Amino acid sequence: MxxxxxxxLLNRLTQVFRTHGYEGASLSRISKAxxxxxxxxxxxxxxxxxxxxxxxxxxxxxxxxxxxLQPLTESGPPERRLRQMAEKLDEFYEGGRQSxxxxxxxxxxxxxxxxxxxxxxxxxxxxxxxxxLRESGLSGRTAQERAEDAVIRIQGSLVMARATGDQxxxxxxxxxxxxxxxxxxxxxxx
Amino acid sequence: MxxxxxxxLLNRLTQVFRTHGYEGASLSRISKAxxxxxxxxxxxxxxxxxxxxxxxxxxxxxxxxxxxLQPLTESGPPERRLRQMAEKLDEFYEGGRQSxxxxxxxxxxxxxxxxxxxxxxxxxxxxxxxxxLRESGLSGRTAQERAEDAVIRIQGSLVMARATGDQxxxxxxxxxxxxxxxxxxxxxxx
DNA sequence: GTCTATAGCTTGATAGAC
DNA sequence: GTCTATCAAGCTATAGAC
Numbered sequence: 001m002x003x004x005x006x007x008x009l010l011n012r013l014t015q016v017f018r019t020h021g022y023e024g025a026s027l028s029r030i031s032k033a034x035x036x037x038x039x040x041x042x043x044x045x046x047x048x049x050x051x052x053x054x055x056x057x058x059x060x061x062x063x064x065x066x067x068x069l070q071p072l073t074e075s076g077p078p079e080r081r082l083r084q085m086a087e088k089l090d091e092f093y094e095g096g097r098q099s100x101x102x103x104x105x106x107x108x109x110x111x112x113x114x115x116x117x118x119x120x121x122x123x124x125x126x127x128x129x130x131x132x133l134r135e136s137g138l139s140g141r142t143a144q145e146r147a148e149d150a151v152i153r154i155q156g157s158l159v160m161a162r163a164t165g166d167q168x169x170x171x172x173x174x175x176x177x178x179x180x181x182x183x184x185x186x187x188x189x190x
Numbered sequence: 191m192x193x194x195x196x197x198x199l200l201n202r203l204t205q206v207f208r209t210h211g212y213e214g215a216s217l218s219r220i221s222k223a224x225x226x227x228x229x230x231x232x233x234x235x236x237x238x239x240x241x242x243x244x245x246x247x248x249x250x251x252x253x254x255x256x257x258x259l260q261p262l263t264e265s266g267p268p269e270r271r272l273r274q275m276a277e278k279l280d281e282f283y284e285g286g287r288q289s290x291x292x293x294x295x296x297x298x299x300x301x302x303x304x305x306x307x308x309x310x311x312x313x314x315x316x317x318x319x320x321x322x323l324r325e326s327g328l329s330g331r332t333a334q335e336r337a338e339d340a341v342i343r344i345q346g347s348l349v350m351a352r353a354t355g356d357q358x359x360x361x362x363x364x365x366x367x368x369x370x371x372x373x374x375x376x377x378x379x380x
Numbered sequence: 381g382t383c384t385a386t387a388g389c390t391t392g393a394t395a396g397a398c
Numbered sequence: 399g400t401c402t403a404t405c406a407a408g409c410t411a412t413a414g415a416c
Contacts, residue, residue, distance in 0.1 A: 036381095155345070226399095
């Protein structure tokens with residue numbers, strides 16, 4: 001009878017996929033984490049595990065867009081906007097304790113809707129930062145490369161945090177991000 | 191009768207773990223990739239999949255040490271040594287087409303020997319770069335942070351390459367690494 | 381909308397022949 | 399050292415009661 005609220009259900013699903021990856025996110029684990037039996041999960045997600053992963057990716061993308069990327073489009077000093085993004089990312093990844101779904105779901109997933117969604121999410125993220133950097137006066141190419149660098153550093157520091165159990169590199173990366181992205185471009189070397 | 195050579199066996203095992211992660215590396219897939227039946231695999235690795243993963247990690251660590259990190263300790267200009275490391279990493283990760291085991295095996299693996307091995311490997315890698323940067327005149331703290339940054343960027347660019355299918359960010363990261371690591375430290379801002 | 385029960389396949393792992 | 403055959407447990411997914 002009582003229906004578990006969708007947001008909380010997705011939160012718990014997200015947690016499982018982040019921690020165990022796609023193949024490791026068995027229905028047993030999902031069932032235990034959500035408190036729903038297998039059949040109930042299939043009622044909510046007729047497409048099974050793949051649909052659950054898609055829903056989780058979709059929701060994460062929406063959260064990131066609404067909370068981390070949206071501030072980039074607002075007014076105010078560029079550095080401040082980037083700090084707001086960093087703040088939200090720190091929250092999203094729980095200071096480095098949580099993995100990124102774009103990484104966790106990149107193993108053991110055949111090409112299909114999930115992979116398409118991942119690719120699009122990565123592009124959206126990079127584009128949002130690049131657009132903002134261009135508006136701050138950087139050239140198109142520099143903006144694009146630095147935006148990619150930003151996402152690369154975030155992803156890499158999450159990998160390192162997971163491998164070492166140390167959150168410091170992730171937090172330092174977030175802290176330094178605004179200055180690194182906005183620093184004056186150096187002229188090409190001889 | 192005929193025994194498959196250990197190096198080639200480990201090559202194929204590595205390939206499977208890199209592509210599918212730990213849980214996705216099923217014995218069926220491993221069997222198909224190596225041409226050995228389940229029972230034969232258990233003859234080589236009595237500890238089963240966990241022992242295979244450990245062997246693969248051990249070998250990858252040795253390769254990295256011998257080919258990518260060892261040049262850092264040799265004589266010659268620091269930038270040249272770093273370029274040699276980058277060259278070997280490009281080879282190791284096949285220009286970004288291959289994942290890092292430290293990432294692939296960080297999902298769905300409980301704490302134990304594999305995790306210990308990962309943590310140690312990450313530390314060895316960072317330390318080798320940091321030592322080299324200190325010898326090049328950077329302060330201990332700057333050297334440590336930049337070494338962490340280097341590994342972070344490599345890992346992150348591999349994640350991005352996998353998510354987008356584009357190798358360019360990975361190659362650019364490797365190309366810029368030497369200059370980024372050796373650049374003159376900026377004085378702290380007001 | 382949730383449940384129990386179950387189908388059918390795949391998993392990691394083992395026994396024993398050659 | 400490799401194989402075939404097999405096991406119990408796990409897996410995803412479904413049927414049908416409430």
